[in-house]
Amino acid sequence: MDSAATAKDSVAPADATTAPKDFERSKEHDFIGRHFQQFYKTHQVTVPSVSMREFGFGYEKKIDLRHKAFQSQKELQEYFISKVPLYASYSAAFYEYPAARPMSAKNFLKAELIFDLDASPDHEGHNPVMCSHCQESVRADVIRLLEDFLFADFGFSKDETTVNFSGSKGYHVHVASESLMQLSSTQRDQLVEYCAGMNVDFARFFNSEKHKNLPMVDRQVEVIVGPSTASKGWAKRILDRALAILVLPQDEFIAKFRKAGYTKKQAEAIFANKDYVASQLSSGRWSAIEKPDLLVAEIASTAGVGRNVSLDRAVTTDMSRLIRIPNTLHGDTGIVAKTIPFSELSSFDPTNSALAFDLSKTENVVALDHYDFFFAGSSHVLEKDRIAEVPLAVAMLLLCKKKALLL
Template sequence: MNERTREYLRGRFGDHYRQVSIEPPPRANEREWGYIPFSEGGTRMVRHRAWIDLVGGADDLADALADDSVRPQHVYYSAGSYDDPGANSMGRKGWRGSDLVFDLDADHLPGVDPEAATYAEMLATCKEALLRLLDILAGDFGFTDTDVVFSGGRGYHVHVRRADVQSLDRSARGEIATYVRGSEVEFEDLVRTEAVGGAAGRTSPAEKRTLPPEGGWSGRLHERLEAFVDELVAMDEDAALERLRAFDNVGEKKAAGALRAMRENREAIAAGNVDVHPAFLSVTRTLLTEALAEAGAPIDEPVTTDINRLIRLPGSLHGGSGLAVTPLDRDELADFDPLDDAVPDTFRHNDIAVEVTEPGVVELLGDTFSMEAGEHRVTEARGVFLMTRGRAEKAPE
């Protein structure tokens, strides 16, 4: 980013903050504040700032960010609360407690190739992971009062601010993160095994395996199992057998046995019995092992475990995209398009000249188009997007 570009963005970010109002997080005066200014290199963090250091006598947080001495490229506040948030070392701050924060990054999701997927495709996949995360937090932990935020860049943040999570240490937060990710859940951990009495002529009891249909990971996977069974039972027999033979180590005989068990034992399966037939148990184990890899929320675990983490300020601008860090209600998520809805109104109305240095596809404002290298006149939102992402420089007007 050259000097002309840097000064243009610094000025326009300041203009934006003068036009909006930003609501600070709860207990703002107990949190550490930090920001990255529009300086050469763009990575120097100014941190260990108390609320009064940042806001001073400004009437609104946005007014403070618009001040000539600030006008930041990125703005952060701490998940933690402190006795002295402005102290210049963590040991001197006096930790009181921390919000529980979850971070999903689109380019770090399993199965996403940042080199092949478009920005819009990655963000759409990230929203699916977000919905899984919210379901797990609500259904398994009772965390229904969460704050959801589009990060302005690669994904979403979820904040849990309940009083009973504030004092959790790193270890406890790590256990929650591991559970949410589902990375250490095994099929055999979820199945209950009980002796039910041996068959005639046998001295040892038989075993019955049950996948509890309610609660946590077992209930979540039981839903997937039932949906799979319903799907196959409704199929033509040849199609159903072909579907079963697609599983590893399932031949024609095992497929036929599993399908027959599904059709004859639907009520038992609904009750959680996965031992209705050896072939059905084998298919179930394979199916749910695969489902486990897809059902978790692939959060960035270090963000959740870090009690001193700095996180992006909702309402601020992301200096790597020019998009707004956007708080969202749960009922807004389905229709939320980050590459349109998070575009600040400040940048929607003017055209500007830019010199494209990295040509390629641009996805923004509900449109996808390709830009060649060289000078172009574009909607300011697209120009800001290109400049903040390092794909263009500001051209003279």
Template sequence: MNERTREYLRGRFGDHYRRSDIALPPAASAREWGFIPFTAGPGTTMIRHKSLLDLGDLSAFLVDTCPRHVYFSAGQYDDPGTRPMEDKEWRGSDLVFDLDGDHLPNVDPEADTYAEMLSACKDALLRLLGFLHDDFGFDSEQLSVVFSGGRGYHVHVRTESVRTLGRDARREIVEYVLGAGIDDIDRLTRTETVAGMGRSTPAEKKTLKTDGGWGRRVHDRLVALTESVQTAEKAGAIEQLRAFDGIGEKGAAKLYETMTERPAEIIAGNLDAAGRYTPKLAQQLFEQAVAEDSVPIDEPVTTDVNRLIRLPGSLHGGSGLLVTPLDHEEIEAFDPFEDAVPSTFEDAEIRIETEQAVELGRIGEERDKIPAGNHTVQESVGVFLMARGRAEKAPE
């Protein structure tokens, strides 16, 4: 980024902040603040260990400083502006989740467009919210969802039940959402001793936990498979069951018999319903559930009680997009390339220079590929490309 581009962006970021009324996070004065200015050179300089008292009025600070990035801490402290960290006297922290589109297993940052990456990230966000609602019992009032302005989304959990959780407890939450550490279906079952059943000694009965969590996800798949088998021709159903590893002709026939003649046992989560084949099938359905339902959150963000996170309402210095807080009912329809474009950059056109052709994808109203050279573009597009290092501001 050359000096002309840097000063242009700095000035326009300042114009945005003059027009904005940015809300403070809860307990703002107990949090550490940090920012990255528009500095010369290829690197960036983080200025942190600031309290809100150090910054003064937030709106005035943003207008005067025009930072490239703005952050506040997940943690709350007695003395947030001091250093080192241990002298701040930690009180507790929000539970924060970070989803980055270019870190998702089904995204190729080299091949997928920015829009495709963010679409995949929204899918992951919805899965994460499912975990937080269904598995952990948080309601929408306790969850703050934010488009990061860059590669994905942040979710802040703010409730007394999580504030004082340490790193180890937060890591357990991460592992649960990732489906890590549950490598055996036995972890999702309950075992009880039952008498009779034609035996001279008591026997153990294994039942899948179906009331929630990963057990419910496996059970949902088991029930769906049973329903599919029931509606298929026998030959096709047998073939469908044989597609699972370790399920041969005999095992498929046993499962088919159970699913069509005694489906209530499957619906009840009975893992002994088809002998040794039911747990073998359930194990593979669990692995499928982890592959499809787990959420690849950024573990260091969630486990770090001192983490700095982007300020909603600020601008992301790597895209020029708005760090956008979202109501839960807005998430499905949210389009970052329309809804996170600052109004400051919507109405004007500017000249930019590009050394290489740029596959724009979609920002604002423009959806074209920009060839190398000097071009007039919508300002939101120009700011996006300049902030990402794909273009420079052309001389007037």
């Protein structure tokens, strides 16, 4: 295999002055660069409103240089082919002068609304090469973000919303609605807080009312009034979750209530009256359940987006942030940061649907450790310091992750 790039095709870091000093040209780096370059020669990177965006590119880090601007798609594509960045990002913001510095000189015009979800690798059995648990947990939260919050509560249009796989573990949701483009950072923060259910005082959805003349009761009775079927927003979400718990099979029901802090006896008593409890809660009469605050706390701990994954608040609120350009390659994986149609999201597997490189071609690599992972429907087991012939896409993944060397 020829690892030396020709002069014409040489893969150089962008501007010598801005490239990292310790940029190292290795055989692996050249190999990755040459394949990335080939990808960009055959795949058009399309950026809406290209001339109004700021661009940033990375070789060693995600962003080594920023404040770049392009007048046309053609100019951008030429940059990809000639400079071959490993990471490519653009601004969600639109500027009058996107290349100007400092930021204030760019003259901010408007910005897309972005939600960034990423996997938390702090779970048992995390696979450092390709972790299906991470992929699935983020994908599930993206679906919940879209269906429960962005479409249902916020009423965002599907036509103005796109989902992009980041190329690694995360997903970016872009909302390009003109009515939202002028939202301030504080307003965007409110949207993230809403979706995550962060900093919510759930007690505010409940009132304590004192009733005197209840039938057959002499004394004053305190009644807890809370979300009912007429409620909307988070109040409705609390009720819906509570009702969903009430229809769980007995074992799961008891386990859920025990987890919430109820005794087994209390949980069993509620289970025995669950139909009555459900009808009372639906009418907003939360006194029907003992210690409703415990149940609400349990619901609150799981009802928001980003409980098991990371919903990066700063990406949404900081409008000067740069975000991965859809349909470019991710330098940590060699996988495409692909735009995913909503209909394909639930079954989306990046190792099948976002591959940039051939699975039929192979490459010999030497693994730097023992790796055992699943990729594109096949299991791959590599022994440390042993030569392994793997599909090109797998070789690219391992080389990009610096977990293997070329022969």
